[in-house]
Amino acid sequence: MDAAAPRPKENQGEPLPRVDARLKVTGQAHYPADLPTANLAYGALATSRIAKGRVTKLRLDDARAVPGLLDIVTYGDMDKVDKPKFGNSGATSIGPLHDRTIFHDGQIIALAVAETFEAAEEAAQLIRAEYEEEKPTASFDSPGTKTVAAAGKSPMFKEDVKAGDFDAAFAAAAVKIDQRYSTPTQHHNPIELFSTTAYWQGDQLVVHEPSQNVTGWKVELARQLKMDPANVRIVSPFIGGAFGSKGPMTPRTAIVAVAAKRLGRPVRCVTSRMQAFGTQTYRAETRHRIRIGAGKDGRITAFAHEGWEVTSRPDLYVVGGTSATGRMYGYGSVLTHVSLVQADRNTPGYMRSPPETPYVYALENAMDEMAVALGMDPVEFRRINEPKTEPIGKKPFSSRSLIQCYDQAAAAFGWAKRDPKVGAMRDGDWLVGMGCATAIYPSAVAPCAARVRLTSDGEVRVQCGSHEIGTGIRTVAGQMASERLGVAIDKISVEMGDSGLPPAPVSGGSISTASVCSAVLKACDAIRSKLFAAATAEGSPLAGSHNEEFDLADGKIVAKSGASAKVEDVMKIMQVGAIEEYAEFAPKGATPEALKKLYAGTPEFHGGEQDEDSVKYAFGAEFVEVRINRYTREIRVPRIVGAFAAGRIMNTRTARSQLMGGMIWGIGQALHEATEVDRRYARYVNRDLQDYLVPVNADIKDLQVILVPEVDHAVNPAGVKGLGELGNVGTAAAVASAVYHATGKRIRDLPIRIEQLLA
Amino acid sequence: MRPFVYEQPTDISTAVAIASRFATDDDQPTRANAQFIAGGTNLADYMKLGVAEPNHLLDLNQLKEAALRQIQVTDGGIRFGALVRMGEAADHAEVNRRYPVIADSLRLAASGQIRNMASLAGNVLQRTRCEYFRETSWQCNKRVPGSGCAAMDGFNRQHAVLGVSDACIATYHGDFAQALIALDAVVHAEGGHGARKIPFAKLHRQPRDTPHVETDLAAEEIITAIEVPAIPWARRSLYLKIRDRESYAFALASAAVALDLDGETVREARIALGGVATVPWRAGAAEEALQGKKLDEASAGAAADAAFAGAHPRQHNAFKIELGKRTLVRALLETRDMKV
Numbered sequence A: 001m002d003a004a005a006p007r008p009k010e011n012q013g014e015p016l017p018r019v020d021a022r023l024k025v026t027g028q029a030h031y032p033a034d035l036p037t038a039n040l041a042y043g044a045l046a047t048s049r050i051a052k053g054r055v056t057k058l059r060l061d062d063a064r065a066v067p068g069l070l071d072i073v074t075y076g077d078m079d080k081v082d083k084p085k086f087g088n089s090g091a092t093s094i095g096p097l098h099d100r101t102i103f104h105d106g107q108i109i110a111l112a113v114a115e116t117f118e119a120a121e122e123a124a125q126l127i128r129a130e131y132e133e134e135k136p137t138a139s140f141d142s143p144g145t146k147t148v149a150a151a152g153k154s155p156m157f158k159e160d161v162k163a164g165d166f167d168a169a170f171a172a173a174a175v176k177i178d179q180r181y182s183t184p185t186q187h188h189n190p191i192e193l194f195s196t197t198a199y200w201q202g203d204q205l206v207v208h209e210p211s212q213n214v215t216g217w218k219v220e221l222a223r224q225l226k227m228d229p230a231n232v233r234i235v236s237p238f239i240g241g242a243f244g245s246k247g248p249m250t251p252r253t254a255i256v257a258v259a260a261k262r263l264g265r266p267v268r269c270v271t272s273r274m275q276a277f278g279t280q281t282y283r284a285e286t287r288h289r290i291r292i293g294a295g296k297d298g299r300i301t302a303f304a305h306e307g308w309e310v311t312s313r314p315d316l317y318v319v320g321g322t323s324a325t326g327r328m329y330g331y332g333s334v335l336t337h338v339s340l341v342q343a344d345r346n347t348p349g350y351m352r353s354p355p356e357t358p359y360v361y362a363l364e365n366a367m368d369e370m371a372v373a374l375g376m377d378p379v380e381f382r383r384i385n386e387p388k389t390e391p392i393g394k395k396p397f398s399s400r401s402l403i404q405c406y407d408q409a410a411a412a413f414g415w416a417k418r419d420p421k422v423g424a425m426r427d428g429d430w431l432v433g434m435g436c437a438t439a440i441y442p443s444a445v446a447p448c449a450a451r452v453r454l455t456s457d458g459e460v461r462v463q464c465g466s467h468e469i470g471t472g473i474r475t476v477a478g479q480m481a482s483e484r485l486g487v488a489i490d491k492i493s494v495e496m497g498d499s500g501l502p503p504a505p506v507s508g509g510s511i512s513t514a515s516v517c518s519a520v521l522k523a524c525d526a527i528r529s530k531l532f533a534a535a536t537a538e539g540s541p542l543a544g545s546h547n548e549e550f551d552l553a554d555g556k557i558v559a560k561s562g563a564s565a566k567v568e569d570v571m572k573i574m575q576v577g578a579i580e581e582y583a584e585f586a587p588k589g590a591t592p593e594a595l596k597k598l599y600a601g602t603p604e605f606h607g608g609e610q611d612e613d614s615v616k617y618a619f620g621a622e623f624v625e626v627r628i629n630r631y632t633r634e635i636r637v638p639r640i641v642g643a644f645a646a647g648r649i650m651n652t653r654t655a656r657s658q659l660m661g662g663m664i665w666g667i668g669q670a671l672h673e674a675t676e677v678d679r680r681y682a683r684y685v686n687r688d689l690q691d692y693l694v695p696v697n698a699d700i701k702d703l704q705v706i707l708v709p710e711v712d713h714a715v716n717p718a719g720v721k722g723l724g725e726l727g728n729v730g731t732a733a734a735v736a737s738a739v740y741h742a743t744g745k746r747i748r749d750l751p752i753r754i755e756q757l758l759a
Numbered sequence B: 001m002r003p004f005v006y007e008q009p010t011d012i013s014t015a016v017a018i019a020s021r022f023a024t025d026d027d028q029p030t031r032a033n034a035q036f037i038a039g040g041t042n043l044a045d046y047m048k049l050g051v052a053e054p055n056h057l058l059d060l061n062q063l064k065e066a067a068l069r070q071i072q073v074t075d076g077g078i079r080f081g082a083l084v085r086m087g088e089a090a091d092h093a094e095v096n097r098r099y100p101v102i103a104d105s106l107r108l109a110a111s112g113q114i115r116n117m118a119s120l121a122g123n124v125l126q127r128t129r130c131e132y133f134r135e136t137s138w139q140c141n142k143r144v145p146g147s148g149c150a151a152m153d154g155f156n157r158q159h160a161v162l163g164v165s166d167a168c169i170a171t172y173h174g175d176f177a178q179a180l181i182a183l184d185a186v187v188h189a190e191g192g193h194g195a196r197k198i199p200f201a202k203l204h205r206q207p208r209d210t211p212h213v214e215t216d217l218a219a220e221e222i223i224t225a226i227e228v229p230a231i232p233w234a235r236r237s238l239y240l241k242i243r244d245r246e247s248y249a250f251a252l253a254s255a256a257v258a259l260d261l262d263g264e265t266v267r268e269a270r271i272a273l274g275g276v277a278t279v280p281w282r283a284g285a286a287e288e289a290l291q292g293k294k295l296d297e298a299s300a301g302a303a304a305d306a307a308f309a310g311a312h313p314r315q316h317n318a319f320k321i322e323l324g325k326r327t328l329v330r331a332l333l334e335t336r337d338m339k340v
């Protein structure tokens, strides 16, 4: 086995290659904008160049004169359609063509549709808008922001968690820190650009668009278009980079659907990379104040985390990572508060581990500062503060293997060789620094439906309206069926990414593997029960035995005793050619409406900190080595090691790949990624991959992922904790700690850049 | 994207003749009706963005003159044909042996794919990546003369501190040009008035109050070759490029250095600075400061101070002065320590 396919340990599944790997690397996987569509017309967006004001006039003559132009959809043309709604399925409540008000830079002002992509682009560039401009508010510290308390503004963020008397404990603490941290604006830049293709078949609408939430979108799009959801179909077989960007539907989808209806032919609109900065969601900038008080023994007695997050004027998008940071360690007392700061910006949205990435960055950078203040090894400091129960509700953790993660990662990294003295480690002209941080992510699960069919000749089809966003969910769902039905993976086909399939929840919050596998498991077990019942019935080959003693293997029902019967023969007795089961999985604690809500595209999430019996989190520990040039101060990361425990690992290959990708992104968050906002105009400046930096291959050297075995029966029937969003939590803090160790400079504002280290 | 006529002239004089037909005397190459395209990695990008708007595109890749695609090593130095690709020049054994600074500057630029597409003449003529220039909704004196400069008080971390004017502070981002200007390269061009040679240092123009005038070339003039003189001691030379990530990024600061040493004493130094200036930047004051001196951290530091004596920072790029100095110091010491 090579590094990409780690040998499975206890409670870990085989590193099967992805079932769609060949399709992907040979270019045969059709992403939504690649799906062959006849008689296509092409759409291109025109967007505003101001962030606040009104469009007073649109001059369309030049655009209309472009040869091949077919239509322009703009103000007035969406009046018969309802405005979008902001929520899980909707990116914003702004209906850009419903209203001439401009709420943000890059807001859609028209869609030009033409016979060719080039003509559409040209026409869009020739659409001239006149504006009544107002001075916009760009961000924190800009005049005109409005600050509101976040608690209760989102169903995902109900309260500011607290415990004990923070003020008293902090006042009394022997050692304390009080520091501020910040994270920058970050934009989704998947290589697959955002796109919508829409066409009508009579009164049926079909939309091809990369989506993490086909069921939610079907319902929301039908609402906007005043249609029966049964007449709307969202198709998204492959998604090239999602990470939350393709979770909520944007206003573009309905606009393209309207254009297709007006023209009576399919319309495809692929937004440019520049336009995506204003028309899609993104991670807004955050600020943090953290206070930690501890005794000389290193035990934390007081922890306060205040957060500020930018959002748009019309929509209160909440990140709210304090529910995780407030439960991370065994603090004596906890005080948290999250505020939303409204500015003239587009509505932010989910980006990989939306709450944890910024909030845990702040916490973990502070933890390292605290370890320094205490004169304590940062790993030891975490060990000392390992809790028995979480500090807010005093509930147990369903499982918590943080210290095992620290121990295994530290050993692999060689932490023992670190000289704790700042600036003490050198390699020629390079200063060497080492740092570490904790990763945490709530283990949630949601209702999910799946249909599984086993044929008498041993073929299996799994159908589930979940989404292959690159995680390998098709493969692991197939593995689950393979294991339960005793059928080799190459006899299993898995269909996903179509709202015509049994509904699955949004592929967000790292719930997919747990939710989908639990539903597939349930459907498979129903097939097993039918087969076992038939096989043991009067006159059948295994008559007289008990169900529990059977398993399915290689097309046979095998009893513990060794007796067996071919599935094919049992189906003959049953007089069926296939058994198909439709299963609806609802997690423990689900409300009576939970399944109804799944079909309505508004699934409930359970787990994390929401359950009565315990809190459920996956944990990890990351160690980073940095090198900083003595003269020029550029920062390089030659080594990174992460150890993670996340319950049952379905497939060590896909799990490692997720965690590795997360760690790489974390390095990018530490050192590269930031959208620059021109504060005068509230406009994004670096809207392309030349200036919006992410790590390239040369930036990533020695990277090691350790999968720490963990068994957790409480999380969900599949025993799986999501890990898709775990890997990039904490990484940036580990880098910041390593930079401090190398240079003695504590950088609290991301990204860490050369200029911060020059002085 | 606007429609345009695409032509593939097959010899230099025809290409010049076609271009002349569309050009007026004071036409800038970057604003002319007819423009040349080589690798297209810069021009096609700017056409898509609506920054460049030629109505006629003259593709140079079918020109039949063989020398355009050749690297010729002569007693007098090395002559690079204008259409030689960056990747080819970077890998050329004699270039690596004689002028490490040239090979480095090409190897550290862009990505493998771009280096395989991009020509050497196109490379030296690449236009700035100023974010406000790249996007037509901003005010930009270089793109629309007299419209103002959005970068001046905007987000200008990338921008230049040397050779700036009140009209424009856009950085010249190319790497290869720094090696060329340090080595006193000469540009061969052919135009409506015949062939001529241009000292590389005269090719680019500082922005002053006409930032849209970027080079000394006439609209119909084609660069045919770049010649680098023989400098035996240039084997002790290197290009150091400092950037936010390890590859595929433009320089925040860079230094092209070649040294003629007598023991540790500098007989002659050649220094150019990238990432910090509006044009390829020869640091003459730094060269003078080093002449006849023992090269150590102190003398290198003094040279670096001299190089940045006239620097003008704006809000977000002040760090480039300190970074530029340190880059030069490091480059000088690393060049001194080269085993040649």
Ligand SMILES: Cc1cc2nc3c(=O)[nH]c(=O)nc-3n(C[C@H](O)[C@H](O)[C@H](O)COP(=O)(O)OP(=O)(O)OC[C@H]3O[C@@H](n4cnc5c(N)ncnc54)[C@H](O)[C@@H]3O)c2cc1C
Pocket (backbone or CB within 6 Å): A690, B030, B035, B036, B037, B038, B039, B040, B041, B042, B043, B044, B060, B082, B086, B108, B109, B110, B111, B114, B117, B118, B119, B120, B121, B122, B123, B124, B125, B126, B127, B173, B174, B175, B176, B221, B222, B223, B224, B248, B249, B250, B251
């Ligand atoms: C993502 C990215 C990263 C990059 N990174 C770097 C980097 O790190 N360092 C670096 O130095 N460069 C970098 N570049 C720039 C790249 O090197 C240039 O785009 C390339 O060298 C231009 O060469 P070309 O042949 O493609 O030119 P073209 O795009 O074809 O032409 C560029 C200009 O030169 C003119 N022209 C071309 N040939 C001639 C000729 N023979 N005579 C007269 N005029 C001519 C054209 O009219 C045009 O104005 C990067 C580019 C990209 C896209």
Ligand code: SF4
Pocket (backbone or CB within 6 Å): B128, B130, B131, B132, B133, B139, B140, B141, B142, B143, B148, B149, B150, B151, B152, B167, B168, B169, B170, B211
């Ligand atoms: S710096 Fe120069 S190129 Fe950039 S916006 Fe100003 S004038 Fe234009």
